[in-house]
Amino acid sequence: MKNIEPKTLKGFRDFLPKEALKRQYVVDTLKSVFTLYGFAPLETPALEYEEILSGKYGEEGERLMYKFVDRGGRNVAMRYDQTVPLARVVAQYKNDLPIPFKRYQMQPVWRAENTQKGRFREFLQVDADIIGSESLLADAEVITLTVKSLEKLGFKNFKILINDRKNFSLTSNTKITDEDFINIIRAIDKLKKIGREAVVEEIAKAGISKEEAEKILSEIETREQTELIKDLMQTLKKMNIPQERIEYCPTLARGLDYYTGMIFEVEIDGYSAGSVCGGGRYDNLIGLFAGQNIPAVGFAFGFDRIIEAMDELKLFPQNLELTKILVTVFSPELIDKSLEVSSRLREVPSGTSLRSNNINTELWLDPETKLDRQIKYADKKGIPFVIIIGPDEAEKNKVTIKNMKTGEQKTIEINSLFDEINK
Numbered sequence: 001m002k003n004i005e006p007k008t009l010k011g012f013r014d015f016l017p018k019e020a021l022k023r024q025y026v027v028d029t030l031k032s033v034f035t036l037y038g039f040a041p042l043e044t045p046a047l048e049y050e051e052i053l054s055g056k057y058g059e060e061g062e063r064l065m066y067k068f069v070d071r072g073g074r075n076v077a078m079r080y081d082q083t084v085p086l087a088r089v090v091a092q093y094k095n096d097l098p099i100p101f102k103r104y105q106m107q108p109v110w111r112a113e114n115t116q117k118g119r120f121r122e123f124l125q126v127d128a129d130i131i132g133s134e135s136l137l138a139d140a141e142v143i144t145l146t147v148k149s150l151e152k153l154g155f156k157n158f159k160i161l162i163n164d165r166k167n168f169s170l171t172s173n174t175k176i177t178d179e180d181f182i183n184i185i186r187a188i189d190k191l192k193k194i195g196r197e198a199v200v201e202e203i204a205k206a207g208i209s210k211e212e213a214e215k216i217l218s219e220i221e222t223r224e225q226t227e228l229i230k231d232l233m234q235t236l237k238k239m240n241i242p243q244e245r246i247e248y249c250p251t252l253a254r255g256l257d258y259y260t261g262m263i264f265e266v267e268i269d270g271y272s273a274g275s276v277c278g279g280g281r282y283d284n285l286i287g288l289f290a291g292q293n294i295p296a297v298g299f300a301f302g303f304d305r306i307i308e309a310m311d312e313l314k315l316f317p318q319n320l321e322l323t324k325i326l327v328t329v330f331s332p333e334l335i336d337k338s339l340e341v342s343s344r345l346r347e348v349p350s351g352t353s354l355r356s357n358n359i360n361t362e363l364w365l366d367p368e369t370k371l372d373r374q375i376k377y378a379d380k381k382g383i384p385f386v387i388i389i390g391p392d393e394a395e396k397n398k399v400t401i402k403n404m405k406t407g408e409q410k411t412i413e414i415n416s417l418f419d420e421i422n423k
Contacts, residue, residue, distance in 0.1 A: 129298025
């Protein structure tokens with residue numbers, strides 16, 4: 001039989017427990033904030049009909065989308081983002097959903113990217129959106145939700161860059177086609193990434209001179225805040241968002257074609273891989289499915305970039321261990337004591353008044369294993385405490401608890417074990 005080399009596809013990853021725990025911490029933290037603001041969870045299929053997704057993301061999206069024909073001969077595509085599937089859901093279930101519909105979604109998406117730092121072909125995306133409200137309060141709330149989420153994760157130095165897509169109406173040159181205009185917006189959106197000279201060259205591809213391209217860029221760079229942005233700034237101030245968190249950026253464009261109004265991105269000081277969040281208002285997208293205009297505003301976190309930034313800035317708590325205690329088995333004859341202690345650490349036995357603290361506890365499963373191997377296992381797994389119950393401890397109804405970080409160990413009454421751990 002041929003040996004199969006164990007490996008993952010390029011751009012796809014396994015997450016071993018150490019990394020998976022970090023991811024779960026971020027997911028749980030974000031869910032708690034989203035729920036606090038009245039957002040409910042939504043899940044959609046990994047596969048959609050190709051026609052649902054195609055034509056919604058621009059040229060780059062069409063190129064990066066995973067498309068294929070399934071066994072039934074249907075043209076299908078893998079979920080590229082969560083906004084377009086959301087639009088499909090709202091149109092399909094519009095009579096069953098409360099309006100405004102406030103939802104969050106945390107699922108993987110797939111893009112045929114050239115892999116690099118912070119970019120993968122399968123990655124988790126975290127979205128939150130408000131559907132059915134034209135109110136400026138909805139725009140302000142999604143920005144507030146973004147700020148509070150990042151603060152809850154421990155970020156202190158970050159900025160919300162905001163703009164109005166209406167800032168990109170070009171009045172100085174009427175010869176530019178709609179297609180060229182979209183390409184100009186995409187070029188300007190790359191200003192920080194590729195620099196001014198390169199952006200001017202890309203704008204000039206619209207069939208205009210470099211001087212005209214320079215004029216277009218300069219005109220957009222110097223545009224003052226629209227009334228929408230001014231009102232939004234004031235509303236955010238009333239919602240207790242510090243003004244130093246918000247920065248008007250007239251060249252911020254957001255590359256996706258479906259944005260219609262307010263747009264924003266988040267940059268974190270000390271993290272150089274790019275923005276970790278982006279979003280805005282997209283009032284026309286859902287109408288493509290619903291046959292009527294339905295306003296919408298929302299954002300998406302770059303989940304992997306959040307993880308990377310938290311790692312670089314050392315924001316993860318030190319106590320993310322899944323298991324808090326390993327209860328060892330000293331010998332086959334003493335296994336009953338180990339079973340009793342592990343059960344009490346986990347849960348209260350029914351019909352008793354015994355105390356339990358619902359502590360994540362692992363019981364060693366092989367009674368014949370030597371004690372030193374059990375302790376080495378706890379050390380490798382990062383379990384902070386080990387319980388040892390030898391003949392002396394069992395006879396006196398005591399346990400020995402070993403702190404794996406300090407090496408300190410002490411023998412105490414079983415009923416004092418819970419207080420000792422809670423210290």
